Structure formats: C-alpha cells, structure tokens
Amino acid sequence: MRSVLVANPKGGCGKTTIATNLAAAFAQSGLVTAIADVDRQRSSLTWLERRSDALPTIRGLDWTQGVGKVKKRIDRLVIDAPAAITPKDFQSLLKMADVIILPILPSAFDQVAAVTFLGKIETLKPIRKNRKPVAVVANRIRPRARAYHALIGFLDEFNQAPVTSLRETVAYTDAAETGKSIFDRRDQRSRAFQADWGPLIAYVD
Amino acid sequence: MTASKSMREYELKFAGRAGELMAMKKAADAAAGGRASWRTAETQTIYYDTPERRLFAKGVTLRVRQSGEKCVQTVKADHSSSAAALDRAEWEQVLSGCEPDLNVLPQSARRALGTILPDELAPVVVVDMKRQKTVLVQINALGPDLEAEVAIDKGTVHAAGRSAPISECELELIGGEPSVFFQLAMEVHGNSLARLSRISKAARGFALFDETAPEAVKAPKFLLRRERSVSETFREVFGVCIANIVDNEPIAMDGKDPEGVHQIRVSIRRMRSLLAILNNRIDPERTGWLREELKWLHSSMGPARDWDVFISETLMVVDGYGIDRKQIDRLRKLAENRRAEAYRSVRETINSSRYARLTLKLTAFTEIAGWLPWPVGDNHPLVKPLRTHARSMLSRPFGKLMKGSENLADMEMEQRHEVRIRLKKLRYAVDFLHNLYPGAATTKFLKNLHRLQDQFGYLNDVAQITHMIDDLFTSGSKQVQNDPGLHAAAGLVIGWHAQHLHALEPQFLNYWDAFIQTPPFWPAKGKVGKPND
Numbered sequence: 001m002r003s004v005l006v007a008n009p010k011g012g013c014g015k016t017t018i019a020t021n022l023a024a025a026f027a028q029s030g031l032v033t034a035i036a037d038v039d040r041q042r043s044s045l046t047w048l049e050r051r052s053d054a055l056p057t058i059r060g061l062d063w064t065q066g067v068g069k070v071k072k073r074i075d076r077l078v079i080d081a082p083a084a085i086t087p088k089d090f091q092s093l094l095k096m097a098d099v100i101i102l103p104i105l106p107s108a109f110d111q112v113a114a115v116t117f118l119g120k121i122e123t124l125k126p127i128r129k130n131r132k133p134v135a136v137v138a139n140r141i142r143p144r145a146r147a148y149h150a151l152i153g154f155l156d157e158f159n160q161a162p163v164t165s166l167r168e169t170v171a172y173t174d175a176a177e178t179g180k181s182i183f184d185r186r187d188q189r190s191r192a193f194q195a196d197w198g199p200l201i202a203y204v205d
Numbered sequence: 206m207t208a209s210k211s212m213r214e215y216e217l218k219f220a221g222r223a224g225e226l227m228a229m230k231k232a233a234d235a236a237a238g239g240r241a242s243w244r245t246a247e248t249q250t251i252y253y254d255t256p257e258r259r260l261f262a263k264g265v266t267l268r269v270r271q272s273g274e275k276c277v278q279t280v281k282a283d284h285s286s287s288a289a290a291l292d293r294a295e296w297e298q299v300l301s302g303c304e305p306d307l308n309v310l311p312q313s314a315r316r317a318l319g320t321i322l323p324d325e326l327a328p329v330v331v332v333d334m335k336r337q338k339t340v341l342v343q344i345n346a347l348g349p350d351l352e353a354e355v356a357i358d359k360g361t362v363h364a365a366g367r368s369a370p371i372s373e374c375e376l377e378l379i380g381g382e383p384s385v386f387f388q389l390a391m392e393v394h395g396n397s398l399a400r401l402s403r404i405s406k407a408a409r410g411f412a413l414f415d416e417t418a419p420e421a422v423k424a425p426k427f428l429l430r431r432e433r434s435v436s437e438t439f440r441e442v443f444g445v446c447i448a449n450i451v452d453n454e455p456i457a458m459d460g461k462d463p464e465g466v467h468q469i470r471v472s473i474r475r476m477r478s479l480l481a482i483l484n485n486r487i488d489p490e491r492t493g494w495l496r497e498e499l500k501w502l503h504s505s506m507g508p509a510r511d512w513d514v515f516i517s518e519t520l521m522v523v524d525g526y527g528i529d530r531k532q533i534d535r536l537r538k539l540a541e542n543r544r545a546e547a548y549r550s551v552r553e554t555i556n557s558s559r560y561a562r563l564t565l566k567l568t569a570f571t572e573i574a575g576w577l578p579w580p581v582g583d584n585h586p587l588v589k590p591l592r593t594h595a596r597s598m599l600s601r602p603f604g605k606l607m608k609g610s611e612n613l614a615d616m617e618m619e620q621r622h623e624v625r626i627r628l629k630k631l632r633y634a635v636d637f638l639h640n641l642y643p644g645a646a647t648t649k650f651l652k653n654l655h656r657l658q659d660q661f662g663y664l665n666d667v668a669q670i671t672h673m674i675d676d677l678f679t680s681g682s683k684q685v686q687n688d689p690g691l692h693a694a695a696g697l698v699i700g701w702h703a704q705h706l707h708a709l710e711p712q713f714l715n716y717w718d719a720f721i722q723t724p725p726f727w728p729a730k731g732k733v734g735k736p737n738d
Contacts (some may be wrong), residue, residue: 025322030307030315031650075316183323194322202257205320 001074004026004204005097007081007090007121008115014103014139016043017172018082022204024181027056031075034059038067038093039082051179067092069070094124099204101133103139104162106147111154118160135169135203138165164199215378215724217565218705221399224370226357229374233341233355239338241355248272252330252407253305258426261411265317267326268407269305276303282317307626308519316445322574330410334360334371335507342388351381362406364414371406374399387569394565396558401565403451414637421464423451425473431592431641436574442479442637443571446472451564457506460548462474463513466506473503478633486586487528495570498563505554512544515673521668523701532694539677539685545560552722596637602631613717620669625661632658639726647726654723657716660709667702674699 006019021033027033035058037044048060061068064081067089077092094100100121106113112117118134122128127134136155141148148165155161170183171190182190212318219229234240252272254260264283269276280296296314300306305326307315308506338356358372376393412419425445449472456465462661477499481494520537524530551630554560569575577587586594604629610616613624632654639647674695678686685691 026320028323029320030310030312031320032312076320104377121714184324191324194324198256198324198325201322202255202259202262204258 001068001070001072001077001165002095002096002099002205003077003079004099004101005079005081005093006101006103006173007093008102008114009051009083009085009117010110011083011106013110013114015178016047018101018139019078020047020176021045021172021181021183021197022200023058023076023078023167024056024183025201026076026078027058027087028183032073032075033076033078033139034061036063036068036070036077036079037084038063038089039080040064041082045079047176047179050177055180055184067096070100093125096120096130097132100127100134101137101200101204102134103137104151105139106145106151108150111151115154115158115160118158132204135163135200136160136203137200138162140168141165142168145155162198163203166196167193169193185188207614215383215386217376217568218402219374219394219397219399220372220402221374221397223359225397225399226359226372226374228397228735229393229397229399230357232395233339236389237339237341237345238393241341242599243339244431245335245337245338246272247335250332250406251328252332252410253326254329255325256327258329258411258415260318262293263319265319267305267318267405269300269303271303274535276300280314280317302707317471325634329414329506330407331363332360332371332406332410333657334358334406343385343389344711347553351385351389352379353377353381353386354379355393362410362413364410367413369399369413370411373376373402380472382415383390384573387573391565391569394453394561396427396562398455398556398558398561400555400561401568403448418459419455420448421456421462421468423464424449424468424475427637429638429641431595432590434588435486435594435710436587439479439576439587440485440571440574443476443567447567447571448477449565458552460509460545460551460659463510464574466509466513470503470510473499474633477503478630479637481630481639482602482634483576483587488578491576491578495567502554502560502563506551508547509551510546511669511673512540514666515670516540516544517703519670520698523698529690529694532690535691536677536694537641539681539691542671543677543680572721592641595641596727596730599634599638599725600730602627602634603725606631607721610696611721612712621661621664624666628654628658628661646724650723650726657720660713660716664706667706670699670702
C-alpha cells in the first residue's frame with residue numbers, strides 16, 4: 001500500500017479537490033483505493049456519498065473522530081487532513097504517509113502560510129529522519145496571471161518548485177457536484193486538464 | 206544429482222554482425238545433423254508508456270505484439286529483491302483489437318502498472334523484427350537429451366525518430382540437462398565475435414528515446430548467507446560479476462569514463478580472489494583455464510587503468526604546487542596519448558573472439574557449477590554451508606600476513622610489497638565474508654584494514670610512477686627523450702610523491718600498529734557459534 005497525505009493548515013486551498021481527484025485517478029487505474037477523511041467538515045465523505053456506484057469504487061474511511069486502521073488489501077490510501085489539527089494527530093498521520101502533498105494557491109497570504117508550514121514540518125521527525133518526500137502543488141492557477149509567476153518566484157526563493165501546477169477550471173467543481181473527478185468525465189474540457197496530473201502521479205505513485 | 210527446486214531458466218543472447226549470425230545459424234544446422242527446419246515470423250512490437258515514462262522508471266513494460274492478424278498484450282515487471290535474485294512477473298493476453306487494453310488485466314498486473322490516467326499511454330518504442338527459429342533436439346538412447354530453441358533476430362528498434370539495428374541470436378533451453386545446453390551453445394557460437402548481451406530490445410528502445418548513453422554500473426555488494434553452501438555462494442558471486450563485466454563493456458570501449466574499465470577489473474578481481482580463497486578446495490584441473498583467462502583479461506585492461514590513475518590522480522595532486530604547469534601539461538599530453546593507446550587495446554580485447562568465448566565459457570561454468578566434481582557427494586566441502594568454511598577462509602590469509610611482518614618500520618620497500626600482497630589477499634577474504642559476522646568488532650577491523658590498505662596502495666602507486674614515466678620517455682620520440690622541460694616535470698612528479706610517501710610514514714606505522722592490535726572478528730578455532738550474538 002502507498003499512502004498519500006494531503007495537508008495544509010490553511011483552509012480553502014484545495015485539499016479535498018486534490019484528495020478526491022487523486023483517489024479517483026488511482027481507482028480508475030484498477031487499484032483498490034480508499035479516502036480517509038480526518039476533517040470534521042467531512043467534505044471528502046459527502047463527495048463519496050454523491051458518487052455513483054457505476055464509477056470506479058473508492059472506499060471512505062471516517063477518521064473525523066480519530067485516526068483509524070487501514071485494511072491490508074488497500075493499494076492506495078489518500079488522507080484528507082483538516083486545516084485545524086493537533087500536533088500529535090498530525091504526527092501520527094505523517095508517520096502513516098509515504099508522501100505528503102502540500103497544495104498552495106497563488107495568493108500572497110497562502111504562499112507565506114504554506115512556506116511557514118513547510119519549514120515547520122521539515123523539522124518534524126518522520127520527514128527529517130526518513131526524508132519523506134513533500135510535493136508542493138500549485139493549485140488553481142492561471143498560467144498567464146501575474147500571481148502565478150509571483151508564486152513560482154516566491155517558491156524559488158525557498159528552493160522549492162511545484163511538482164505540478166493544476167490549472168483553474170470549473171471542470172473540478174462541475175465534477176464534484178455529482179461525486180465525480182475530472183478522470184470520470186470524458187468531455188473535452190475535463191480531458192484537457194487531466195494531463196496536469198501526470199507529474200504529480202509520477203511523484204507520488 | 207538432486208533436481209533443483211526452483212525452475213531456473215537458461216537463456217543466452219548474443220549480439221553480432223550479420224555475418225557472425227549467419228555462421229551461428231550454419232553451426233545450428235550442423236548441430237541438427239545437416240539442416241535444421243527454420244520458421245520465419247515477422248512481428249511488430251509496440252511499447253507504451255506515459256509522458257513521464259513512469260512504467261519504464263518502475264521497471265515495468267507494457268507492449269502489444271502483432272504477428273499477422275494476432276495481437277498479444279504483455280505486461281512484464283521486474284522487482285529486484287536482492288543483488289542477484291530477480292523476481293519476474295509476466296501477464297499475457299490475446300487482444301481483440303491491437304490497442305493496449307488495461308481492462309483485461311488481472312489485479313496483480315494493474316498493481317504492477319500503478320496509476321495510469323485516461324488517454325495517457327502512447328507508443329514510445331517500436332520494434333520491427335524478423336525472427337527465424339528452430340528447435341534442436343538431440344536424442345540419445347535413453348530418450349530426449351536436449352531440446353533447445355535457437356532464434357536469429359534481425360530488425361530495427363525505432364524511438365523518437367531515431368533507429369538502431371537489431372542483430373541477435375538467442376538460445377533457450379526447453380528441456381534437458383543444462384550442461385548439454387551450454388555445450389550446444391558453445392558449438393553454435395563457434396569462435397564467433399558475437400558477444401553475450403544483456404540488454405533487452407525494449408531497454409534499447411527507451412535509451413534511444415531518451416538519447417541516454419550506457420553508464421558505468423557499480424558491482425553490487427554481496428549479501429552472503431551463512432546457511433547457503435559454498436557452491437551456491439560461488440554461483441551467486443560469479444553470476445553478479447559476469448553481468449557486471451558485460452554491462453560495463455560499452456563504457457570500457459568508449460573510454461571516456463574510467464569507471465567502465467575499473468568496474469570490469471573489480472569484477473575480475475572478485476572472481477580471481479574467490480578462486481584463490483577456495484584454492485585448496487577446488488580441483489585445479491577444473492579451474493586452471495579460468496585462472497589463465499581471467500589473468501589475461503585483467504592484465505589486458507591494466508594499462509588503461511594505470512594511465513587513468515596516472516592522469517586523474519598522480520598528476521592531478523602535483524598540479525598547483527608551484528610547479529611549472531606548462532611542463533606538467535606537456536607530460537599529461539604524453540600520458541593521454543599512452544592512455545588512448547591503452548584503450549585501443551581494451552577495445553581490441555573486447556572485440557576479440559577470445560573475449561567472446563571467455564564470457565560464454567564463464568557463464569556456462571557458473572550455471573553448471575563447473576567447480577564441482579561430478580557426481581558430487583553430500584559430504585563434499587563445497588556443498589557444505591558457507592559458515593563451516595568462513596573461519597578458515599579468513600584465518601589462513603590472516604595467519605600468513607601476521608607471520609614475520611610485525612616490524613614494518615624496519616622493512617625495506619621490497620619486503621613491504623610482499624606484506625602488501627598478503628594484506629590484499631586478506632582483504633579479499635574479509636570483503637567477501639565480513640557480513641557473516643555483523644557487529645562492532647567487524648566494523649572496527651574493516652575500518653583499520655581498509656585505511657591500512659589504502660596506504661599500501663599508495664606505496665604501490667608511487668613505485669609504479671617511475672615505471673610509467675620511464676614508459677612515457679621510452680615510447681616517445683627522440684625529441685621527447687631529450688626534452689629537458691619534460692625531464693624536469695617528470696622529476697618533480699616523482700619527487701613530489703616520494704616526499705609525500707615519506708611524510709605519510711608516521712601515519713602509515715600508526716595504522717599498522719592499530720591494525721595488528723585489532724582482534725579478528727571471526728571465532729577462534731574450535732569455538733562454535735556466532736561470535737556477535
């Protein structure tokens with residue numbers, strides 16, 4: 001099994017969007033996939049409730065009351081971490097994860113918060129000792145916008161480069177409404193955005 | 206002989222020119238008693254991958270092979286679980302169309318492929334091939350003795366608009382004794398220049414796609430196990446060494462990266478030292494030829510290594526010591542010429558039929574355990590676990606080293622060289638066997654032994670410098686021989702190192718004292734059990 005932890009203490013940066021789409025990418029590849037939702041808002045779990053049985057199956061694990069156990073037969077586990085979490089809980093999630101995804105929005109507030117967070121988690125034991133890889137993902141970007149270039153420049157100052165940049169599109173919100181991911185849709189628009197995920201898959205898979 | 210529990214596959218692949226393959230085909234005809242019946246098949250194989258080539262990075266291939274109207278999809282996964290063991294998984298389905306279809310794959314294959322996004326797979330490598338194959342059956346009075354397939358492959362690998370020819374001969378044992386199979390292989394090979402090859406057609410295609418040149422491969426560390434027999438260990442070590450030699454051939458021939466020749470020599474030394482360590486347990490008649498051939502191969506690559514070291518280390522450290530750079534540079538130019546000549550002879554060696562023959566014979570020797578007498582009884586020392594031999598394999602060279610070499614400080618150069626050689630023999634044994642005895646005592650012994658041997662190594666390098674500089678002059682023109690600038694530079698190089706060696710003397714003696722006071726990590730005679738647990 002491989003586990004991916006999606007984390008960022010800042011709310012609204014797209015953790016659930018990334019977690020659900022990543023899980024769907026795993027599931028449509030024939031891998032036994034589960035999402036563990038740690039967030040009290042249960043966004044990932046309610047997305048799963050909307051998801052049709054005809055789509056590739058994703059198991060939901062309710063960890064909102066505490067970190068649970070994972071069945072051995074699962075190939076891929078995606079953990080959707082909440083913005084607010086105690087350091088102890090966060091440590092136990094980190095221990096479980098093979099790789100961490102940190103979504104960052106192209107906004108001045110978000111990028112400062114994210115880099116502070118990055119600096120903090122790099123001093124934590126699991127990352128420091130085992131060198132668990134952290135994938136920074138620039139989320140909801142517009143390639144030609146000044147804010148995006150500012151984000152890249154900002155990250156560069158900290159010797160970080162995003163593993164991939166996910167472009168902003170309504171395809172994500174459209175899909176989410178019906179419990180889908182962009183990988184479950186065959187329309188032109190969704191397909192055009194799927195390729196953004198390739199480098200991230202190469203990194204985490 | 207007992208039947209082996211695991212199914213071992215015996216497969217040999219040779220790469221050669223068209224003429225060499227023709228000769229091998231004729232030899233196969235002769236082995237079939239005149240003319241074998243060949244069947245020809247033309248195939249096109251397409252290898253698919255993601256834009257990031259994730260499958261290739263994982264050691265997984267997904268291909269569709271079309272032959273006539275039929276399309277077969279194959280997923281192969283290599284999981285190297287250890288240095289020598291390779292767990293290979295393979296899944297194959299006949300497709301209704303000719304595009305890859307992941308939905309027909311079982312869960313295990315999907316797991317091997319990992320995440321594949323929709324529309325992500327695209328052709329990366331195309332192999333067009335004509336295969337002529339035949340099955341050779343040699344029958345004796347008691348029934349089929351040998352059944353083997355011989356295939357001659359000609360074709361082209363295409364990737365990213367580039368292409369490379371394929372010209373190979375493959376032999377595969379279908380049924381029968383491996384020893385007979387290798388005899389056949391030797392017959393088919395004849396004295397051809399075609400060499401053993403370990404590169405798959407897919408790997409060649411991906412290298413073509415990425416425009417990557419082969420890189421030097423470092424021989425992996427051995428994970429010896431106490432309970433395995435000496436003979437099994439022998440096979441594992443030799444197998445890894447042969448693979449390493451073959452893998453480093455292109456780098457050695459290219460000559461730009463010194464690691465190629467270096468790694469080949471390391472692997473040869475490992476084999477030679479294993480033969481030496483087991484000297485009194487192996488019938489010399491079985492390995493005499495091998496010792497000869499390995500010695501030849503090792504020494505034929507010696508000058509290339511010597512000049513590499515001379516240029517990159519000997520001259521390098523002298524540079525920048527207030528010495529006339531221009532003259533040192535002229536000396537380096539001369540050395541580079543000698544190096545180029547040495548590499549020419551490396552290429553001649555690898556391109557020789559003697560070399561092609563040696564690697565094949567060595568593979569056969571390894572696969573059929575040529576070091577064992579036949580029939581081999583259960584009491585033969587070589588089929589006993591390694592642990593029953595390890596102590597004496599270590600204590601013998603150790604005893605030889607210690608005898609009469611207590612007073613290194615009083616020794617002349619000549620005597621020190623003898624100590625160096627004995628130390629080297631101990632080091633080979635220690636490097637092979639130390640991981641049977643993990644623990645602090647072993648780590649300490651290794652550390653003290655290695656740093657001491659580095660010092661002895663430098664002693665030898667310095668002794669070599671004079672010879673090599675002599676060679677630069679004697680092989681040079683009259684002008685070179687009488688060039689005062691070059692002579693001055695040569696004198697400086699020799700002098701610098703002689704002085705440096707002298708300056709290191711106190712440290713050298715300290716290392717020596719520390720080493721002779723380090724207790725051995727293997728158990729004393731008569732003591733049973735593991736020392737460190």
